[in-house]
Amino acid sequence: MSTGTQQTTGFFHSRTIDELGGQVRAGDVRAVDLTQAALRAIDALDGGINAFVTVDREGALRAAEKADAELAEGRDRGPLHGIPVAVKDIIDVAGVRTTMGSAHFADHVSTEDAECVARLREAGAVVVGKTTTHEFAFGATGDRACNGPSRNPHDPTRMTGGSSGGSGAAVAAGMVPLALGTDTGGSVRIPASLCGVAGFKPAYGAVPTAGVFPLSQTLDHVGVLAATTEDCRLGYRALAGLRPMPSREHGSEVSIGWIPPDVLHPTDPQVTATARAALDVDGLDVREVRPAGLDGMLRAFGAIQFSEAHAVHAERVADAPQLFTDDVLAILRKAGETAGWQYVRALTERDEWRGVVAALLDEVELLALPTTCVPAPEVDERQVEVQGARIPLRGALIGLTRPWNLAGVPALSLPAGAVRGLPVGLQLVGRPGQEDRLFAVASRVSP
Amino acid sequence: MSTGTQQTTGFFHSRTIDELGGQVRAGDVRAVDLTQAALRAIDALDGGINAFVTVDREGALRAAEKADAELAEGRDRGPLHGIPVAVKDIIDVAGVRTTMGSAHFADHVSTEDAECVARLREAGAVVVGKTTTHEFAFGATGDRACNGPSRNPHDPTRMTGGSSGGSGAAVAAGMVPLALGTDTGGSVRIPASLCGVAGFKPAYGAVPTAGVFPLSQTLDHVGVLAATTEDCRLGYRALAGLRPMPSREHGSEVSIGWIPPDVLHPTDPQVTATARAALDVDGLDVREVRPAGLDGMLRAFGAIQFSEAHAVHAERVADAPQLFTDDVLAILRKAGETAGWQYVRALTERDEWRGVVAALLDEVELLALPTTCVPAPEVDERQVEVQGARIPLRGALIGLTRPWNLAGVPALSLPAGAVRGLPVGLQLVGRPGQEDRLFAVASRVSP
Structure with a gap:
């Protein structure tokens, strides 16, 4: 503050x-x-x-x-x-x-x-x-x-x-x-x-x-x-309807797969360094992993989100477009242009991505990467400078988080420190059913 | 012959x-x-x-x-x-x-x-x-x-x-x-x-x-x-990987729900009469039923079939259209225009249709209707006259069969007789798991 x-x-x-x-x-x-x-x-x-x-x-x-x-x-x-x-x-x-x-x-x-x-x-x-x-x-x-x-x-x-x-x-x-x-x-x-x-x-x-x-x-x-x-x-x-339970510390060493964020989306190097440094605590065995199948992941996320979102709003977009903000109307209209056959292929590509993530989480216990590619821009900004280039802000915000929605796996963002005086998060991603382990590791990283 | x-x-x-x-x-x-x-x-x-x-x-x-x-x-x-x-x-x-x-x-x-x-x-x-x-x-x-x-x-x-x-x-x-x-x-x-x-x-x-x-x-x-x-x-x-089993006769009376085919698609009255007459055998208790939700069923079938079909062929349509026949190229191109949001809604509408059919099959043991709206047209015909109007042939052929693909229930077409010297079928539709019953009734109708 x-x-x-x-x-x-x-x-x-x-x-x-x-x-x-x-x-x-x-x-x-x-x-x-x-x-x-x-x-x-x-x-x-x-x-x-x-x-x-x-x-x-x-x-x-x-x-x-x-x-x-x-x-x-x-x-x-x-x-x-x-x-x-x-x-x-x-x-x-x-x-x-x-x-x-x-x-x-x-x-x-x-x-x-x-x-x-x-x-x-x-x-x-x-x-x-x-x-x-x-x-x-x-x-x-x-x-x-x-x-x-x-x-x-x-x-x-x-x-x-x-x-x-x-x-x-x-x-x-x-x-x-x-x-x-x-x-x-x-x-x-x-x-x-x-x-x-x-x-x-x-x-x-x-x-x-x-x-x-x-x-x-x-x-x-x-x-x-x-x-x-x-x-x-x-x-x-x-x-989740689970009994309250005290958090349990796991003493054993935990294997963490660090995903270099630039494989997913260009990321501010200071954000990358800050998030990575947050993992430098005892008991974490951090190594680099690089998921395959990212093109299919991106296509699948886009086609599924767009098709499902337009399905919710088709009548509002057609009948009362003036009640939307310009930004949301524009993306909803674009969303409506996704083809049915692309959605069908996206269902297969989602399954493939889930397989990729499951295989990674067989190799390591948790995945880690920054949460966003940049710290908070000014209100109303729609572009942001990353690594010397102006790029659309949307990707810089969701580029590192959307893969885990598509995979359906639990993902936690925790405060990792500050970049230019603004907070940035570290993301930990785990296996469904292993949430307690995810939280236990998080409490070691950010007590 | x-x-x-x-x-x-x-x-x-x-x-x-x-x-x-x-x-x-x-x-x-x-x-x-x-x-x-x-x-x-x-x-x-x-x-x-x-x-x-x-x-x-x-x-x-x-x-x-x-x-x-x-x-x-x-x-x-x-x-x-x-x-x-x-x-x-x-x-x-x-x-x-x-x-x-x-x-x-x-x-x-x-x-x-x-x-x-x-x-x-x-x-x-x-x-x-x-x-x-x-x-x-x-x-x-x-x-x-x-x-x-x-x-x-x-x-x-x-x-x-x-x-x-x-x-x-x-x-x-x-x-x-x-x-x-x-x-x-x-x-x-x-x-x-x-x-x-x-x-x-x-x-x-x-x-x-x-x-x-x-x-x-x-x-x-x-x-x-x-x-x-x-x-x-x-x-x-x-x-289906089932043991060979002798067919079993069921002596009891069977309740049949006759769907007047015109509620689904305009049908040649002689076809309707021929199919209906095939049910006039002892032991069948035939009454009329009319399924609800047909608009949603039609939308769902169209959006699903079109989206999934184009997903199979998108590259062939784009890269080698000359290898298709004109008819199939035209319908595949049209299929590609289905929107993703329509496919998403179709998934819900399919579930609703399955509910409608399941409810009907709680009321009666089998549904019955003609298989096609017309007997065989000449090769290359694409329109057909039904009830004094020229209508597209595609609907007259699939109009009475596609609902059961969308519902995923077993459906049998059996010879019901002839109209103007050409054969026409009667369709019996039943519950998954009750196929033996469906066949037993069919053998009473068309021994």
């Missing part, structure tokens, strides 16, 4: 969920206190950040009072009991507006909780509001939304990244300790990287998407953002 | 596989005799029919000799032991040319047997040759192939239907008692209907398609054509 004249650090900055939950359970702090702290932080900070579309003060306080009453009666829902959370505004929360970041849904109020929200509530979490999303989650910059761009707490002239930009900013600014996002090509991990927090995209299907507005149904993942990887782990276990 | 000046009835006309197999096993007839009878019938009749692209005399006689030797040693492979079969020319037979009906593959020789062919051989069948297929199986008329049109044995000026036209003609003319076909929108059942034989499309996935050139991978089915439904049943069980 550095630049800008206004206060940019909220109550939850540097407080972990484990610590907060312990205080709630010990009776030192009430859930209502935590919710009020979140609401105060939002009031104080969000004017310059725009992390929130909607703040549900009454609903949040009611939920917090209920959480306190339950604890008083001896009912403890676990690590998230009484913890304030924010929810990306493409995810349904009953009785609250869900805009999808779009003028098409400016007045849309959800009638039911999405399954992921229901699971957080079941775990005792308190929903305080809805966070800014890139329009329909179809953009990695986080600066096209009907409520305006979200802004990076590290420098409000810079973008948060997206599409879960508000969730990244809300956590980075300390407004909430945990936030829900979605990730179709990197939309949880990119804002985590650019905002300097942790973000986890689970394995495909591990968290239900019922009640989440689709971007690309076979690539969409519900994920979490938090200040630390351990807090992501707590949120993930609740979302 | 009526018109034309040449002989149009081969040895296998009016001889069932059960009868022939019994003679072989009793030592009354050798497998070599049956193969020679098939080769003689082909020599005598095929000049005017063009059912065969390639006749493999030597391979067939070798296989027949082996079959005889095995029987002499006491090895009996079952009902198909020593029975001559013909194989559609998009299905690999080791060492034999497979043209796909196309100039693109005019000199292509397969190196291995397709799995379905291997299973027939394992059951003792003798492959005598490869049958004319509509080019790349992409056409229901059977009159576009690099070796020229197949011709209907009932009237060689008329088409066989297709795409398994040669297989239908070879069985109808009595050249072989059994033939393999493939069926993506009706390509087994249509020539069965127009040529006056039985044709069975199994449930999706019941017979492997390995070694079969794809038309539309999620709609393609390997099927069989034979003079009788009982012979189809014998062939099907071998193809």
Whole structure:
């Protein structure tokens, strides 16, 4: 938390969920206190950040009072009991507006909780509001939304990244300790990287998407953002319907396959060096690996995301194009030009890519690479300089994250350090079913 | 077998596989005799029919000799032991040319047997040759192939239907008692209907398609054509890897849902009446049913077949269009225009259609309707008159069969009688896993 004249650090900055939950359970702090702290932080900070579309003060306080009453009666829902959370505004929360970041849904109020929200509530979490999303989650910059761009707490002239930009900013600014996002090509991990927090995209299907507005149904993942990887782990276990479990340290040496990011996309050398240096800790056996089949991976991701996204929006594009932002309308129109036969081939190429990734993860336990190719650009930028060339920003943001959506494997972005004063993330990618191992290694890298 | 000046009835006309197999096993007839009878019938009749692209005399006689030797040693492979079969020319037979009906593959020789062919051989069948297929199986008329049109044995000026036209003609003319076909929108059942034989499309996935050139991978089915439904049943069980089993009569009354064909596609009223009258036998409780969701079914079939077909041929269409016939090039180009988002929606609409069909088959045991909307038109016709209007022939041929490819349920066409001197089929559609019941009812309808 550095630049800008206004206060940019909220109550939850540097407080972990484990610590907060312990205080709630010990009776030192009430859930209502935590919710009020979140609401105060939002009031104080969000004017310059725009992390929130909607703040549900009454609903949040009611939920917090209920959480306190339950604890008083001896009912403890676990690590998230009484913890304030924010929810990306493409995810349904009953009785609250869900805009999808779009003028098409400016007045849309959800009638039911999405399954992921229901699971957080079941775990005792308190929903305080809805966070800014890139329009329909179809953009990695986080600066096209009907409520305006979200802004990076590290420098409000810079973008948060997206599409879960508000969730990244809300956590980075300390407004909430945990936030829900979605990730179709990197939309949880990119804002985590650019905002300097942790973000986890689970394995495909591990968290239900019922009640989440689709971007690309076979690539969409519900994920979490938090200040630390351990807090992501707590949120993930609740979302996946897993028992809360203490994190387990694995003492043994771990084999890590470092993917030189330039094989996937041209990357700022300082970003590469910073992410690679984060792996220089004891107990990690790091060697270089280079996946094959990248052309097919790229074709498959493009054809699948584009076809599935246009299928969601075809009538809106045809009947009410004026309600889209120019950027999202343009990419949706382009998406509609993908041919059916290309989608059919993409299904085969996706299977091939899954085979490539599975084979790599037979050789090493985890893959590692930077999360984004660049630190946060300024809001509204659409090109970025990398290695002396101006290149489109979209690829520089999703180039290192989209392969893991296509593969459907769990991927975690964790803070790796700063480049030119701005945070950048390291990405760890693992096998479905081995998430605890992934988090254990992450906690060694970024304690 | 009526018109034309040449002989149009081969040895296998009016001889069932059960009868022939019994003679072989009793030592009354050798497998070599049956193969020679098939080769003689082909020599005598095929000049005017063009059912065969390639006749493999030597391979067939070798296989027949082996079959005889095995029987002499006491090895009996079952009902198909020593029975001559013909194989559609998009299905690999080791060492034999497979043209796909196309100039693109005019000199292509397969190196291995397709799995379905291997299973027939394992059951003792003798492959005598490869049958004319509509080019790349992409056409229901059977009159576009690099070796020229197949011709209907009932009237060689008329088409066989297709795409398994040669297989239908070879069985109808009595050249072989059994033939393999493939069926993506009706390509087994249509020539069965127009040529006056039985044709069975199994449930999706019941017979492997390995070694079969794809038309539309999620709609393609390997099927069989034979003079009788009982012979189809014998062939099907071998193809599906099921034990040979005697057919079982079910004495109980069977509920049949008659689908008035005009709800699917305008149908010649005489065809409708002929097919419906075939159901007027004891023990069938026939009532009318009308499936919902037909618009979605049509969209889904079109988008899936077109996208998947173009995916197979994109490079050939771009690089060597002159090697296609005009008809197939035109439909492949049109197929390439289907959008990816339409394919994505089609996957959902297919699921919905499967639900509709499953619900109907919870109400009644079998569905029944005509197989084609018209009897065989003349070769090269592309329009047909139905109910006073000239309409495109393609829909009149596949309109009643394609719904069951999309649903993936077993469907059998059996001879129902004649309209204006030409055969037409009745289609019975059942539940996957209940094929024996389907065949038992068929044998009541058309003993």
